[in-house]
Amino acid sequence: MIISHRPFHYRNRRLHCDGVDLTTLAAEQGTPLYVYSAEQIIHRLSLFGEAFAGRAHTVCYSVKANSSLAILRLLAEQGAGFDIVSGGELERVRKASKAALKRIVFSGVGKQVWEIDAALKADILIFNVESEAELALLAERAKLLGKRARFALRVNPDVFADTHPYISTGLREHKFGIDIGLARAIYRKAAKSAWLDPAGVSVHIGSQIRSVEPFAAALKRVLALIGELKQDGMDIRYVDAGGGLGIEYGAGPFDPETQVKGYAAALQRIFSEAGLDPHLLLEPGRFIVAQAGALLTQVLYVKKNGAKTFVITDAGMNDLIRPSLYQAHHEILPVKQSKGAEDVVDVVGPVCESGDFFARDRAMPKVKRGDLVVLLDAGAYGMSLSSNYNTRFRPAEVLVEGDEARLVRRRETMKDLLGPEILT
Numbered sequence: 001m002i003i004s005h006r007p008f009h010y011r012n013r014r015l016h017c018d019g020v021d022l023t024t025l026a027a028e029q030g031t032p033l034y035v036y037s038a039e040q041i042i043h044r045l046s047l048f049g050e051a052f053a054g055r056a057h058t059v060c061y062s063v064k065a066n067s068s069l070a071i072l073r074l075l076a077e078q079g080a081g082f083d084i085v086s087g088g089e090l091e092r093v094r095k096a097s098k099a100a101l102k103r104i105v106f107s108g109v110g111k112q113v114w115e116i117d118a119a120l121k122a123d124i125l126i127f128n129v130e131s132e133a134e135l136a137l138l139a140e141r142a143k144l145l146g147k148r149a150r151f152a153l154r155v156n157p158d159v160f161a162d163t164h165p166y167i168s169t170g171l172r173e174h175k176f177g178i179d180i181g182l183a184r185a186i187y188r189k190a191a192k193s194a195w196l197d198p199a200g201v202s203v204h205i206g207s208q209i210r211s212v213e214p215f216a217a218a219l220k221r222v223l224a225l226i227g228e229l230k231q232d233g234m235d236i237r238y239v240d241a242g243g244g245l246g247i248e249y250g251a252g253p254f255d256p257e258t259q260v261k262g263y264a265a266a267l268q269r270i271f272s273e274a275g276l277d278p279h280l281l282l283e284p285g286r287f288i289v290a291q292a293g294a295l296l297t298q299v300l301y302v303k304k305n306g307a308k309t310f311v312i313t314d315a316g317m318n319d320l321i322r323p324s325l326y327q328a329h330h331e332i333l334p335v336k337q338s339k340g341a342e343d344v345v346d347v348v349g350p351v352c353e354s355g356d357f358f359a360r361d362r363a364m365p366k367v368k369r370g371d372l373v374v375l376l377d378a379g380a381y382g383m384s385l386s387s388n389y390n391t392r393f394r395p396a397e398v399l400v401e402g403d404e405a406r407l408v409r410r411r412e413t414m415k416d417l418l419g420p421e422i423l424t
């Protein structure tokens with residue numbers, strides 16, 4: 001398999017991440033281990049900057065895709081803003097970069113009082129409000145704290161995005177956002193409040209979307225609404241186009257630069273048609289970090305059950321749940337390059353669930369106990385969706401910077417796992 005557009009490559013028949021030999025790294029840090037390329041993350045961010053040059057914009061990286069403090073700091077140093085969905089993510093951004101607090105957009109359907117208060121005090125850029133009840137609460141908290149809250153309604157444009165149903169969000173039947181047909185009236189009412197500043201309109205139609213049409217269709221509806229709100233006298237300065245730009249998880253051809261350029265061209269066309277020029281906010285998550293990362297794991301056993309061969313790895317669904325949750329495909333490569341025979345196998349973890357698998361009936365080079373393999377494209381929704389199910393330690397994380405590998409999260413210990421529990 002050709003490992004294009006990813007930081008992973010063979011050198012002397014050993015898999016490397018940029019300049020770092022993964023065999024050596026596994027010996028030093030153990031497995032399972034998440035490995036990320038700083039260079040690839042910065043490169044992906046820069047693609048947005050280049051494609052949207054000439055338009056006032058801020059890339060607000062979606063923290064939930066991978067919330068590692070080291071990655072947040074790396075992105076903040078490049079000037080990125082952040083899309084957060086909880087008070088916990090707000091604290092992560094604060095810890096990574098105080099200067100980035102003012103570039104935060106706060107999304108999410110269930111914001112709590114303490115989270116709203118913390119974001120108001122931090123003077124974030126804008127709240128993406130998802131219901132009238134939330135808007136009322138925001139006004140109440142803003143008044144109490146003596147702040148004027150900048151907000152955008154997250155509208156639901158009723159656009160179908162062809163992706164996995166669990167990560168599609170732009171239809172009326174989804175829990176997200178406010179029906180775009182109702183938005184104008186809500187803005188008008190909110191504009192009367194001294195504590196609310198109707199500063200933007202936002203939309204996010206889902207994740208892992210591979211064609212640009214739904215993004216363009218959603219933006220078109222949003223800009224039409226902004227036109228109406230301007231007629232109503234509102235100073236709408238921001239349009240948030242959300243995240244959701246997809247990647248190629250398989251071995252197929254994929255050029256990230258072409259992808260972002262096509263996306264930008266589609267959005268730019270809609271802007272020109274509408275004759276509006278608000279500051280554009282973008283919330284990519286997956287596109288920036290997914291392919292920069294991989295999960296490095298060791299083969300524990302190879303076993304045959306009837307006609308099936310199972311490769312059992314020391315990583316499981318608690319470490320990377322995407323295959324189990326979304327039937328997601330991840331390419332799997334042996335760390336030692338092999339030109340030998342292939343086998344058709346199921347690659348599974350040690351967790352006590354039949355859903356604990358990484359690949360089914362996958363043709364791959366024969367591996368044996370002790371061999372290392374990597375699951376590619378695990379940088380997004382990997383570690384951030386991990387758990388301690390089966391009382392397993394979550395993986396350690398390493399950030400590769402050129403030839404250097406830096407441990408950015410140590411492996412958990414038994415004390416981390418049992419610490420919060422109370423026995424009388």
Ligand SMILES: *Cc1c(COP(=O)(O)O)cnc(C)c1O
Nearest residue numbers: 062107207243244283284285286
């Ligand atoms: C999850 C999410 C994103 C990021 O989606 P990606 O597919 O990772 O780009 C952006 N905005 C909102 C509101 C989200 O919920």
